[in-house]
């Protein structure tokens with residue numbers, strides 16, 4: 001067990017990075033901020049699996065890899081299976097004494113986009129968590145299938161425009177609510193589940209460390225602002241993420257052992273959701289008069305969710 | 318010596334400029350080794366000491382993606398490391414808690430580092446790619462007065 | 467340490483049990499599997515071995531066959547011995563990952579207990595699943611009975627894991643006909659079996675942290691073709707290792723395997739080419755025809771479906787006049803796959819025998835001794851006149867009006 005010190009950023013910055021540049025992610029992409037931070041949060045060896053998606057197609061394009069650790073990509077849906085296979089092999093070989101360095105500390109991590117996690121890989125993830133493998137699954141939630149050009153996923157929020165849930169003359173974009181993946185994973189009884197965001201780097205790094213150090217399957221949904229599909233200037237990735245957490249569009253919280261809920265960040269000033277929506281091209285159409293009700297609906301749902309989270313936290317059940 | 322650190326293998330070639338070898342020379346199972354030979358405990362080895370293989374993207378450059386670039390002003394910087402933690406391209410070079418400069422082989426010019434820099438004036442600013450750093454530094458703005466709210 | 471099992475010199479095992487015993491003896495590190503008829507007993511039997519202390523490795527019961535093969539891939543890339551089993555719909559769910567496993571050159575062993583593919587759903591045997599794997603880049607070995615299911619599993623590990631092969635391998639057996647039919651099987655002792663397979667040699671393993679390795683990189687038009695060609699070459703060339711392993715196996719057990727098995731072919735005038743348990747029926751038919759009707763019939767059975775034994779087929783059929791190639795899978799809009807491959811082999815020879823195609827046995831439809839004899843006699847008819855007197859593709863054992871396709875454009 002070797003945790004990088006994250007008392008403050010200066011100290012954190014002394015780690016030796018294991019995620020290299022000259023990957024192909026868009027300028028300003030939050031995926032790599034999150035991945036870097038995960039890898040920097042530990043000194044342990046890492047075995048990482050990634051689902052097909054922006055992260056994978058941009059970081060392992062023959063003949064280049066941006067990974068300085070063991071890394072595998074099989075397909076879009078099976079990152080959780082890939083890592084559970086690696087973890088099972090680790091256990092077997094440790095028992096049999098065939099590992100090269102049996103004492104080397106190692107952590108097993110899977111990365112998947114929201115498409116890989118909420119949609120196509122849902123079953124594989126559920127299975128791996130139910131089986132109790134010792135791994136951390138990190139969803140890079142940019143609320144769309146970014147790699148294939150911005151189609152809807154079940155993580156796309158109400159009112160967002162995507163290429164398969166378009167805003168148009170008679171449509172305001174996606175009509176269905178975002179799936180509550182955090183609750184679903186908590187309901188699996190996973191020992192540690194959280195929703196985190198890269199603008200709150202310290203909370204995120206601590207959450208990563210907690211997940212890595214917790215034995216058993218842990219799940220973290222991370223907010224990954226996507227400059228290309230959310231349509232904002234690349235330089236504003238952190239600003240947009242600030243708006244996401246401070247409007248409570250993305251509340252930051254953890255759930256331990258499936259029930260103990262802790263809110264990890266309470267904005268001093270809660271910002272109206274309009275400001276978050278207005279900053280992104282994917283919500284532009286919501287500002288037409290006929291779509292005012294959608295913004296109202298979004299705000300109402302945010303308020304209700306926040307109320308729910310606070311009550312859950314207070315009730316300590 | 319390239320940039321601020323004596324690492325000879327960083328950004329030695331443009332992506333896509335590698336040799337297109339024949340079927341008999343591509344790697345077994347499409348596997349890519351990150352390093353040449355053995356590196357025990359990578360997390361304890363500084364990048365400038367690692368034997369990066371040709372397959373490591375560290376050895377490639379994406380400098381040509383940039384149209385604007387961040388320029389760093391050491392005189393104002395407080396080494397807060399905001400730019401380091403949020404750079405998506407591992408392009409802020411920090412060693413021993415000090416910000417040393419920008420890795421122009423891997424920086425894509427997104428401008429995130431400038432946005433998150435807290436000093437006044439900023440210690441990082443975006444300039445045209447062709448701008449000489451000295452000229453950029455000469456043009457650095459004065460401290461801005463806080464706007465009254 | 468796992469307990470060893472005392473085995474009798476001759477055991478009465480069905481094909482599934484025989485395969486499970488071979489898997490136990492191979493001391494696999496990770497078995498990740500999902501049940502489906504008729505391969506379920508392999509997984510259950512292995513589970514019983516786990517529960518009773520005969521297995522040191524991990525036994526991961528996953529949520530689907532796709533998950534099973536995906537878990538196998540993650541495990542195999544982590545440097546240990548890996549195997550699983552499936553059939554039919556489960557096989558189809560695995561297909562995406564079969565290609566990924568072979569592309570990454572991971573020597574996983576998959577027992578395929580052949581079964582028809584829905585729709586309509588059917589639990590009985592045909593070769594639909596086996597055929598669906600034929601472009602997936604795996605070595606495919608075919609066992610015709612329980613003894614062979616046992617033997618070929620031991621061989622499969624040794625072939626797949628050889629440094630010159632490093633490709634995954636399937637061991638096929640026919641659902642129910644082989645998998646659920648108890649026969650006499652002579653196993654090796656645990657020590658002998660393991661010694662034959664040998665220790666697993668890890669290559670590019672993800673658990674050697676001193677050599678960071680990336681598996682599953684993207685390749686676009688400038689690299690994909692070269693990788694696929696290299697993989698194809700490895701599978702094409704794997705016959706050398708297959709032959710060597712079969713030879714070593716013979717030395718150890720006296721039991722001989724060839725990539726193309728042939729029976730009574732020395733002087734055969736007509737032949738049946740078939741796969742699986744049908745081979746034994748065809749052999750019996752040939753023997754009886756030889757004895758009772760003086761018909762010089764022989765049987766050819768590719769033991770190795772992939773790599774396809776192109777040259778061995780040429781050799782074994784070179785002096786035959788008429789050949790019937792039997793496909794136990796509905797080709798849907800084409801000639802049978804085995805027919806096409808055998809025909810391609812023979813077309814590139816000067817002998818070019820007459821070749822026709824029979825579809826048969828779909829969904830477990832019985833293929834009788836009489837059916838086989840009828841086919842042989844028909845071949846004799848073609849041989850005597852020197853051209854194909856029937857349609858080129860026919861259906862054996864099908865109810866209803868006679869079904870067939872295409873006529874020969876070749877005259878005498």
Ligand SMILES: Cc1ncc(C[n+]2csc(CCOP(=O)(O)OP(=O)(O)O)c2C)c(N)n1
Nearest residue numbers: 052053054076113114115116144145146147
């Ligand atoms: C089985 C399968 N179906 C579809 C695809 C096409 N596909 C590749 S990535 C992707 C979307 C990825 O979305 P997400 O998981 O959210 O990751 P992101 O790219 O947004 O980071 C799709 C639809 C595929 N590769 N495999």
Ligand code: SF4
Nearest residue numbers: 026029054226227228
């Ligand atoms: S499309 Fe979005 S998620 Fe994908 S690389 Fe670009 S910014 Fe990142």
Ligand code: SF4
Nearest residue numbers: 404424425427428430
């Ligand atoms: S401009 Fe973007 S890529 Fe370049 S150093 Fe700044 S944050 Fe990193």
Ligand code: SF4
Nearest residue numbers: 394395397398400434
């Ligand atoms: S963010 Fe600004 S002040 Fe902080 S280390 Fe970077 S350049 Fe220096």
Ligand SMILES: [Mg+2]
Nearest residue numbers: 113114144146
């Ligand atoms: Mg996405």
